[in-house]
């Protein structure tokens with residue numbers, strides 16, 4: 339894992355001192371709220387419905403035990419004993435007092451963490467595949483690239499006041515686990531026919547009120563050209579992007595309005611000038627960064643205990659069926675810890691759970707933890723022989739829910755339980771859907787299914803990319819939930835289609851249930867997923883299940 | 894015809910704690926039940942001006958639709974504002990922690 343250099347440490351500590359003074363001046367009355375607000379947002383501090391919320395960056399979702407423990411300590415000392423992991427691989431604390439935030443930031447700095455650029459119209463926390471460095475299908479670990487981008491973009495003066503926020507994601511394999519095409523810039527590390535490493539570059543993806551999939555800007559960008567090339571994209575966006583209307587300010591609109599060819603030719607023209615300016619320092623830096631992401635020393639050991647437990651313990655077996663993924667080393671596995679226990683808040687972990695995860699990572703996981711955009715926690719390198727022990731430890735901490743990729747593994751944004759921008763709640767909808775299907779004991783029968791819920795059009799819950807997406811809105815003074823169908827956030831990305839009129843708060847769970855029963859009837863084999871069935875059949879039979887009375891009226 | 898004025902209460906977030914606060918007879922209160930209910934646009938606007946001048950206590954004051962319960966206590970009518978009087982629905986945190994209900 340990357341450790342801060344003296345430069346990083348000084349930078350963060352100076353920012354923290356500045357912010358401490360800014361908070362003091364705000365409280366004394368020397369700064370107005372209008373003056374203070376942009377300063378607190380630059381440091382990740384929002385004012386929400388019930389309290390301040392501090393959003394802390396977890397660069398490319400990577401943590402170790404020490405960092406996770408520090409988050410637990412912050413939760414206990416300054417918050418309410420828990421934290422909320424988000425779809426941008428960040429963590430949010432929902433209850434800090436303004437006067438405590440400078441102390442929290444100092445505590446974070448002790449473990450090389452900060453909240454800088456987690457808000458505002460700048461380049462945000464760079465996200466990456468949460469299986470980075472571990473996935474069996476990986477060409478190259480995307481985290482060194484993500485770290486290079488983090489260093490390049492942090493406090494980059496030219497890009498501190500963009501027209502709108504700007505999000506990067508990086509993956510290193512063909513399987514897209516980071517929703518690449520929903521990002522302003524998506525980078526896929528690939529190997530070309532000649533065996534050279536480079537990037538496939540996507541631009542102009544984004545969700546929100548105008549969802550768009552990123553378009554391919556470059557089929558193959560040689561690895562060494564990365565920074566001058568992305569800097570050129572940012573420069574073109576900074577010059578062309580609209581600032582007259584915040585709903586038209588994201589680069590997806592710039593690409594849409596100008597056309598991908600026009601953007602490409604402008605970027606290439608800019609790139610021809612930029613390239614010389616970098617002179618190889620960026621590549622030397624990248625080489626240093628790469629060294630700090632060297633894979634752990636994998637060991638070979640018998641995995642008999644693992645296989646024996648799988649045969650003798652069906653509950654353990656079920657956990658290993660859903661929560662383990664293929665590791666590049668045959669004796670290892672990637673273990674996903676679900677933060678979606680049925681009826682709990684998606685993405686929340688108590689301080690005790692954070693400490694339990696830190697402990698298992700240190701003891702059995704080469705001290706590595708990842709946060710996924712799906713709001714779960716990953717132990718990327720667990721030797722199979724250790725899985726029974728890890729499972730038992732997780733079980734004790736309430737962290738052994740066997741539901742990864744299933745209907746209760748729901749993404750939900752904070753919605754109107756916390757977020758000041760929300761138009762409806764999302765958390766209780768997720769809780770109720772998970773509980774309902776658990777009671778019906780149907781979740782394993784249903785198989786792979788992604789439900790994603792947002793509490794407003796901003797789409798932090800990625801509802802457009804859900805096989806079933808749910809968007810909470812306000813309609814005539816009450817909460818109303820709109821369903822989208824057929825979304826997909828992977829390498830076969832698609833944006834879900836709106837199914838029809840919204841459902842009331844107390845109708846939405848039953849509507850989802852009707853949809854699922856229809857799918858179970860319609861699928862041509864138990865292994866045809868909801869998404870596959872939807873793609874084969876189109877929306878009509880699913881809409882008929884959602885709106886039975888409409889169909890009767892039409893007949 | 895001017896639109897008829899619907900009663901309002903005045904609310905904001907507390908600068909240091911961040912929680913919802915309400916404009917009451919003698920300064921800011923922590924509960925909507927203590928809020929003043931404004932029946933006229935003039936009185937509501939005047940209170941909002943005064944509240945705006947108290948930036949050392951209150952952040953982002955605004956008027957919210959409200960009504961009187963049978964027992965005469967004011968309460969906000971929009972569901973967002975109702976949530977602000979209580980706290981989130983997933984944990985007993987926020988104002989509902991203190992409430993003796």
Ligand code: SF4
Pocket residue numbers: 751752753754757758759760761792793794795796797798799
């Ligand atoms: S989608 Fe809307 S409600 Fe949900 S977190 Fe984002 S801004 Fe808030």
